[in-house]
Amino acid sequence: xxxxxxxxxxxxxxxxxxxxxxxxxxxxxxxxxxxxxxxxxxxxxxxxxxxxxxxxxxxxxxxxxxxxxxxxxxxxxxxxxxxxxxxxxxxxxxxxxxxxx
Numbered sequence: 001x002x003x004x005x006x007x008x009x010x011x012x013x014x015x016x017x018x019x020x021x022x023x024x025x026x027x028x029x030x031x032x033x034x035x036x037x038x039x040x041x042x043x044x045x046x047x048x049x050x051x052x053x054x055x056x057x058x059x060x061x062x063x064x065x066x067x068x069x070x071x072x073x074x075x076x077x078x079x080x081x082x083x084x085x086x087x088x089x090x091x092x093x094x095x096x097x098x099x100x101x
Contacts, residue, residue, distance in 0.1 A: 009057045012036035014093045019043065031100040037061075042089035047082075050100040054078040059094025063087075 004025070011022050014036040025032040031050075037059070045064065054063070056076045063070045063078065065086045072078060080086060 008034050008097050009095045012095060014038055014095070017041065029101065033098045033100075035094075035096045035098060037088075037090035037094045037096070039090055039092045039094075043087055045085050045087035047085055048080070048100060049082055051082055052080045052084075053099040053101070054080075055097040055099075057095040057097055059096075060091040061094055061096065062089045062091055 011024055011034045012020050017038055019041045020036045021033050023033050056072045058074055061072045063072050066084055
């Protein structure tokens with residue numbers, strides 16, 4: 001299949017008190033995952049071995065990147081180099097797209 005098209009935000013449903021995710025594409029060069037986070041849910045500080053791009057599709061995230069707090073809302077885009085420490089918390093029900101390259 002040479003191409004795939006769909007609405008990424010429709011690939012996960014936000015679950016009460018949870019973080020859910022679905023890999024929507026994976027190959028040798030690219031890994032794309034959609035996350036649904038309920039308000040107050042998040043991911044503790046961690047690092048990725050690959051460059052990462054986060055796109056907020058809906059909702060709002062408090063994202064901490066290398067010690068800096070960022071408020072990311074719909075349409076926000078964030079690039080992180082490999083090994084950058086980061087964590088996040090959803091300030092409201094949120095859907096985000098994570099692309100690792």
